[in-house]
Amino acid sequence: MPSLSNTLRIRNAIKEKGKGNTVKTYCFKLYQNKRNRNITRQINIAGIIYNHCIALHKRYYKLYHKSLNAYALMKHITKLKRLPKYAEWNTVGSQAIQDIVERIDKGLKLFFRNRKAGIRSSPPSFKKVRKYKSFTLKQSGYKLFEDNRIQIQGRMYKYFKSQEIEGKVKTVTVKRDSLGDIYVYIVCETPERKIMPRPGNSVGYDFGLKTFLKASDGNDIKSPLFFKQGQSEIKRLNRQLSTKKNGSNNRRKAKQELVRAHKRIADRRKDFHFKLAKHIAEEYAVVCIENLNIKGMQKIWGKKISDLSHSSFVNILKYQCLKVGTQVAEIPRFYPSSKTCHVCSTINENLTLKDREWTCDCCGAQHNRDHNAAVIIERVGTSTLGVEIVRPAKAG
DSSP states (O other), rough: OOHHHHHHHHHHHHOOSSSSEEEEEEEEOOOOTTTHHHHHHHHHHHHHHHHHHHHHHHHHHHHSSSSSHHHHHHHHHHHHTTGGGGGGGGGTOOHHHHHHHHHHHHHHHHHHHHHHHTTTOOOOOOOOGGGGGOOOOOEEEEEETTEEEEETTTTTEEEOOOOOOOEEEEEEEEEOOOOOOOEEEEEEEEEOOOOOOOOOOEEEEEOOOEEEETTTSSOOOEOHHHHHHHHHHHHHHHHHTTTTTOOOHHHHHHHHHHHHHHHHHHHHHHHHHHHHHHHHHHOSSEEEHHHHOOOHHHHHHTTTHHTTTTTHHHHHHHHHHHHHEEEEEEETTTOOTTTTTTTTEHHHHHHHHTEEEOOOOTTTEEHHHHHHHHHHHHHHHHHTTSSOOOOEEEEE
């Protein structure tokens, strides 16, 4: 627990954000309706256009050994749309096609830039049309109405309006999930709200496997492992799916049941993340965490890291903290938080991943590995805000 003077320093250290605009995304689900088939058809056509553009890029690179210009590709597609063979492409809209071309162009530029820098990556590739998810409209092709209605490419649809839309609409993305449900993502630009700093306590969190969050103040959060809880149901549904004949209605229904089971697990995890993040944001004025290397952790621990979904929780935590004025401080991922004694700042170079308890050779203090890391994370995180002076870590 920080003292009153430390609390005042925390309050003074939190900087006010609020110059310029901020972007907020709203997600609404369309009501089930026969008209939704038109959306599904448009997404399928968008997938066909995407694959056509990929094929043109590959052919152009094979002939000229360089990437196809996005502007030239857009002009070519505009000519194709006038032909009777490609008349269906007009149902998607020029804005959506332009977005497809731009996304492919950005992906290719990133691929060539990574290759030049020696970074392994893959260029944009073909996608199965039935697995293609969405299309995006920018300045035109949509219109919003007050009574939870939206017009997309000349057709009217109703959506479940869970909250009011604020700000200037920048883009509208229509997306379908694996169950075939249609969602509308509305990106709005709003003036950035002035967040007033508030006094309160600070806390440091160390992410773990058995313990989801190890807290510096002892209020640990256990790992829920929702996928592990539903794994038996997933296995049962997978076995049922494997017995069904390819292309049959029974196989399609079994696959839908499997997708629903996965979605239930994802929804439970998301609900847990939002509730926990909201509680932490309201409980503390400063939250200190470590910048994790999630991909590296997945190579070591695999499925368990994906089940916990630390990176998703961090994004939700930052969002919840921003709403109430709580500051989130991230310390570098390579800082030796687990190896540094929080009593004398000595680094234990011999500490391994198997060592869950250790004793400092310098001061004799006994440490729980994760709790010690959480204390160090809090100390280093608050020091970046000017709240607390941290002695530099030293060896031996």
